[in-house]
Every structure is written in C-alpha cells, then in structure tokens.
Amino acid sequence: MTSPFLDASNPHPMRLPNGQINTGLVHLNRVVTHxxxxxxxxxxxxxxxxPQDWAARLAPYTYPGAPERIRIGRFCQIANGVQIITGSANHPMAGFSTYPFAIFDFxxxxxxxxxLGAIPDTEIGNDVWLGDGATVLPGARIGNGVIVGARAVVGGEIPDYxxxxxxxxxxxxxxxAPDVIARLLALRWWDWPLDAIERATPALAASDIDALERLAPAST
Structure with a gap:
C-alpha cells in the first residue's frame, strides 16, 4: 500500500496538522477537464x-478549442498566483492598430x-516548481527540474534543472553539475512505479545520485 500523499486520485491530497483538508491545494488533473x-x-x-475553475485561474486566456495546448508533466508544484499566458492572449501587431475588433464580432x-499566425504550444516538464506569482509566456518550453522564482516572467526554452x-x-x-543532470534525466524517477518512488524519497531529498541509481527499478 502506498502512502496517502502518493494517492493520485485524491483531488485534495494535503491534510493540515489538525487533520483538516487543505482545499486550497489540488492535484490539477483531478479538478481540470479543460x-x-x-x-x-x-x-x-x-x-x-x-477558485471554482482552476483552469481559468491558471490559464485565463486559453479557451476550450483554442489553437494552442498546454502540457504539464508529473510532480510539478505550482504556487499561488501563477499564470500561464498563451498565444490566444496576443493581439495582431502587423497592422496599424492592435485593437482586437474581431472579439466583438465572431x-x-x-x-x-x-x-496572429502560428500559435505555439506551451510545454512544462516534470518536477518543475513555478514560484509565487510567476508568469509563463506563450510558447515557453520549460525543462525538467526547473525552478522558476517568485514573480519571474519566463519565455523561450529553459534547460533542464x-x-x-x-x-x-x-x-x-x-x-x-552537468553529469548529475544527465544521470537524473536518464533515471526519469518521476516515471517510476509508486513504491519505488516512495523508497527513493530520502535519496531525492539528500541529492544522493548514487543512492537514487541503486534504487532504480530494473526496467529503468
């Protein structure tokens, strides 16, 4: 049996010390159907x-059926106030006016x-921490293990870690160091079976790459 905090089916996975469920923290894919x-x-x-609508809070300009997609990996941590701004928020800039006349006449x-032209997708890797109030710009490609600081505004391609x-x-x-990053990417611990991840949490917390490799499932 896995520990309660590894229950992916639970929309509210965090309990406070007094036993109260923290309704302000959600497993996103259990509450978002966008x-x-x-x-x-x-x-x-x-x-x-x-919010009642977590998708609207996180990606307010991405309407259902928009030409772009947002893909977010496993074990990411998204703090209060983070927004992902996608290409649908843009205004045409090649003409004499940027006023979006068309949104008033479909x-x-x-x-x-x-x-607007080609509208890029937004990609956020695994185990990414988006700090308080961070903004992700249209078409960003954020690698695995990235930390985005509070209030940072991030676009383009951000390398792993x-x-x-x-x-x-x-x-x-x-x-x-580069060699440690390469070993982490080869291990892809976020894709391991849950029991293996649970055994590996001390090695993850200690940044012990040798121990993490010894704990890797045989198929990794």
Missing part, C-alpha cells in the same frame, strides 16, 4: 483563495486568428 490542458499525475497547484474571428529569476527571466544558475 480540453486544451494535459497535466501529469501528482502535479499540484495551490491558491490562498481556491464572424471576423477567423481572419483575426490568421493575423535551471533556476530562472527576474523579468525578463534569466538563468541564475544550474541546480546541479
């Missing part, structure tokens, strides 16, 4: 004022989308 969002197991989001919407801060976001440093 067709444009794909979210891995154990990825959670938290909010001081829990008969014009096809031309409006064509003016980078720490990104500021506006515009810049890489402050890499979390681990």
């Amino acid at each position: 067709p444009n969002l794909t979210i891995g197991d154990y990825t959670y989001a938290s909010a001081f004022d829990a 008969a014009r919407l096809r031309d409006y989308v064509a003016q 980078a720490i990104v801060v500021g506006n515009p976001g810049r890489i402050l440093r890499m979390r681990f």
Whole structure:
C-alpha cells in the first residue's frame, strides 16, 4: 500500500496538522477537464483563495478549442498566483492598430486568428516548481527540474534543472553539475512505479545520485 500523499486520485491530497483538508491545494488533473490542458499525475497547484475553475485561474486566456495546448508533466508544484499566458492572449501587431475588433464580432474571428499566425504550444516538464506569482509566456518550453522564482516572467526554452529569476527571466544558475543532470534525466524517477518512488524519497531529498541509481527499478 502506498502512502496517502502518493494517492493520485485524491483531488485534495494535503491534510493540515489538525487533520483538516487543505482545499486550497489540488492535484490539477483531478479538478481540470479543460480540453486544451494535459497535466501529469501528482502535479499540484495551490491558491490562498481556491477558485471554482482552476483552469481559468491558471490559464485565463486559453479557451476550450483554442489553437494552442498546454502540457504539464508529473510532480510539478505550482504556487499561488501563477499564470500561464498563451498565444490566444496576443493581439495582431502587423497592422496599424492592435485593437482586437474581431472579439466583438465572431464572424471576423477567423481572419483575426490568421493575423496572429502560428500559435505555439506551451510545454512544462516534470518536477518543475513555478514560484509565487510567476508568469509563463506563450510558447515557453520549460525543462525538467526547473525552478522558476517568485514573480519571474519566463519565455523561450529553459534547460533542464535551471533556476530562472527576474523579468525578463534569466538563468541564475544550474541546480546541479552537468553529469548529475544527465544521470537524473536518464533515471526519469518521476516515471517510476509508486513504491519505488516512495523508497527513493530520502535519496531525492539528500541529492544522493548514487543512492537514487541503486534504487532504480530494473526496467529503468
């Protein structure tokens, strides 16, 4: 039997010390049904004022059926106030005016989308921590194990295990040496069976790559 905190089916996986369920923290894929969002197991989001619609809070400009998608990996941690701004938030900029006339007359919407051009998807890897109030810009590609600092504004491609801060976001440093990053990416611990992950949590907390490799399932 796995521990309660590894129950992917539980929409509210956190209990406070007094036993009360923390309704401000959710496993996102248990509360989001938005067709444009794909979210891995154990990825959670938290909010001081829990919304009724977590997808609208997280990605307010991504309407169902929008031309872009958001894909988020497993075991990500999304803090209060994080927003993912997707390409549908953009206004055409090639003409003389950026005013979005078409949103007031849907008969014009096809031309409006064509003016915007190709709208990229947004990709967020596994075990990514998006800090308080961070903003992810359209088309961002955020690698595995990345930490995005509070209030950072991040776009473009962020390499695995980078720490990104500021506006515009810049890489402050890499979390681990290149050889350790390569070993972590080869292990892909976030895809292990739950019992193996549970046994590995001390090695994960201690950054003990040798111990983590010894605990890897035979098929990894």
